[in-house]
Amino acid sequence: MTAPSGPLRSIRVTALAAALGLSLAGPLAAAPPEPAQSGSTITPSVPHRPLALANGIRFDGPATAPVQGARNLFVVHCAGCHGFDGAGHPDQGVPDMRGPLGNFLHLPEGRGFLVQVPGANNAGLDDAQIAAVTTWLLSQFSPATTPPGWRPYTAEEVAQWRRQRPADVAARRAEIVSRLKERGISLY
Numbered sequence: 744m745t746a747p748s749g750p751l752r753s754i755r756v757t758a759l760a761a762a763l764g765l766s767l768a769g770p771l772a773a774a775p776p777e778p779a780q781s782g783s784t785i786t787p788s789v790p791h792r793p794l795a796l797a798n799g800i801r802f803d804g805p806a807t808a809p810v811q812g813a814r815n816l817f818v819v820h821c822a823g824c825h826g827f828d829g830a831g832h833p834d835q836g837v838p839d840m841r842g843p844l845g846n847f848l849h850l851p852e853g854r855g856f857l858v859q860v861p862g863a864n865n866a867g868l869d870d871a872q873i874a875a876v877t878t879w880l881l882s883q884f885s886p887a888t889t890p891p892g893w894r895p896y897t898a899e900e901v902a903q904w905r906r907q908r909p910a911d912v913a914a915r916r917a918e919i920v921s922r923l924k925e926r927g928i929s930l931y
């Protein structure tokens with residue numbers, strides 16, 4: 744995936760939606776029905792597709808319901824801080840997810856950390872939704888660093904990690920990063 748650049752990248756979800764007259768209450772990425780006739784000039788009422796493409800959201804992944812749902816969850820609950828393309832705002836403490844994130848999966852506690860962060864936990868999502876969106880963002884933003892054969896998160900696993908969330912997120916992250924470094928895995 745090429746990282747999008749330009750002004751769209753930093754626009755927050757709500758501002759973007761408002762500018763386009765989108766309602767955030769509705770399913771954002773539910774595609775309007777395709778026109779039946781090929782070659783038709785009917786234009787969808789919501790130009791979400793080019794918008795999403797401009798922001799690096801892919802439409803060429805498997806079009807299964809869980810993937811679609813996970814992508815929607817990310818757009819609605821996470822992209823406001825993390826950006827549509829996962830670039831985040833490192834200058835404001837929101838890490839870039841593109842590339843290094845998969846390295847966390849090399850350690851069980853690193854795998855846990857990704858579903859213990861406050862952003863994911865305070866969004867009002869249930870365990871299955873956190874499992875789906877975290878699995879999705881890993882395969883979307885950092886496929887090069889995920890260990891081969893890594894398992895998708897399950898709701899049961901997320902429930903376990905959520906019960907033992909670290910009090911100090913930054914300290915926990917630093918601890919995991921240094922353990923990874925000891926194993927020769929550098930995050931950045």
Ligand code: HEC
Pocket residue numbers: 816817820821822823824825836837838839840844857858860861862863864866868876877912913916
């Ligand atoms: C209010 C802003 C905000 C929102 C919304 C948010 N996050 Fe985050 N996220 C952060 C910040 C800041 C960090 C860095 C760790 C910390 O300080 O919490 C982070 C870190 C992460 C990390 C770990 C990345 C790393 O390199 O350490 C993951 C995974 C993550 N968030 C997932 C999510 C998911 C999934 C959602 C949506 C359900 C989400 N976040 C929503 C701000 C946010």
